[in-house]
Amino acid sequence: MKYYEVALLGREEDYNKIVAWLMDHDVDTFREEMSSLVEELNSSEIQWDYVDEKLLEVEKGQLLIEFYPSEEETVLIRDFENFAKENELGEVKIREIKDEDWANDWKKYFQPFDLGEKLAVVPHWCDYETDRKKILIDPGMAFGSGNHETTYFCLEMLEKYVQKNDRVYDIGCGSGILSVAASLLGAQEVQGVDIDPLAIEASKNNRDLNHCDNCSFKKGDLLNNFKKPANLIVSNLFAEIILSFIKDLHEFLVPGGIFIASGILAEKKDEVVKSLEENNFKVLEAHIKNDWAVVVARNPHD
Secondary structure: OEEEEEEEEEEHHHHHHHHHHHHHOOOOOOEEEEHHHHHHHHHOOOOOOOOOHHHHHOOOOEEEEEEOOEHHHHHHHHHHHHHHHHOOOEEEEEEEEEHHHHHHHHHOOOOOEEEOOOEEEEEOOOOOOOOOEEEEEOOOOOOOOOOOHHHHHHHHHHHHHOOOOOEEEEEOOOOOHHHHHHHHOOOOEEEEEEOOHHHHHHHHHHHHHOOOOOEEEEEOOOOOOOOOOEEEEEEEOOHHHHHHHHHHHHHHEEEEEEEEEEEEEHHHHHHHHHHHHHOOOEEEEEEEEOOEEEEEEEOOOO
16 A cells, blocks of 8 residues: 655744644654754753754754545545645645555554553553553654644543443544553553545554453434443544534433543633533543643542
8 A cells, every 4th residue: 555744834922723633634653853942942841862963953843744644535635735825834745655665664663662650651562561551552653653742631530530341432443552552551442433445444453452341332412322331432633523422421321420521722721621511521621731731630529
C-alpha cells in the first residue's frame, strides 16, 4: 500500500485550529515542529532520549505539521488542502513514501514512556523492562500512540477510575489504546466503536498484541452499538461531538457510572462542563494541559 507525507508549513498561532481539524478527522498521530517545543524542552526537567535535530532549526513563530495518510485516504488529503487554502494557513506539500520507509523512520521518534503510577506505553518492537502494566502498541499510519495530550489524559483517568470487573465503552476507539488500557487495569468487558474501518483494524491488531481477549471492536457511530449500560465510558473526541451525545449518556451508564472525555480544546472545556451539569452529571475533575482539556463526570445515582 502507498502512503503519503502531507506537510503544512504555517504559523504557530494557527496550531490549535489545525490540530482541531486533524482530531476532528480522526488523525491523532502527526509530527509537529515549532519553536515553543524547543522552549519546552529547554525548561523541562525531563531528560529526553531523542530530539530530532531539525526541531532545533525551526524559526520563531513557524509551524510545521506532517501526517501520513494512505492511498485509501485521498479524500482526507484533498479536504486538508482545501481547509488550508480557505483559511490561508500556509503551503501544503505532498510526497509519496513507502510504508516500510515510514515505519523505520517513525521508530526513532516513538520511544517507551511511563505514565501515572501503573502504566507504560511501549512500541511492540522494543524491549522495555518495567514492573508497570505494559501497553504494547503499533503506531500504524494514522492512529493514536498515547503521546498526545488528549490520549495521555484519558490513560491517566482510566488508571484512576477503572475498577475490577467493570464494563467499559470506548467511543471513537482509534488505535484501541484506551480499550487495551482498560482491560489491563482490570475491566471485565471492553467494547470500542469507531466510524473508520481502518481504526477497527488497528484496534484489533493492538488488542491481539496485548492478548486482551475481552476487548471487542465494531464499526459504528457513537452510542448506537451499545446494548447494556456501562460502568465507565471514555471518549477521546472533538468537543462538538461529545456535546452532541451528552443528553443520551444516562441510559448507557449505570447509576454512579463514570464518563471520561478528552479531545477537548481548552477553550471548550467550560461548555462541556456546563452541558454535563445541565444533564445532572456531577463533574468530578477537569484539567488543562497545553491547550487541551479532560473532564471526568459521574452519572447520578437516581
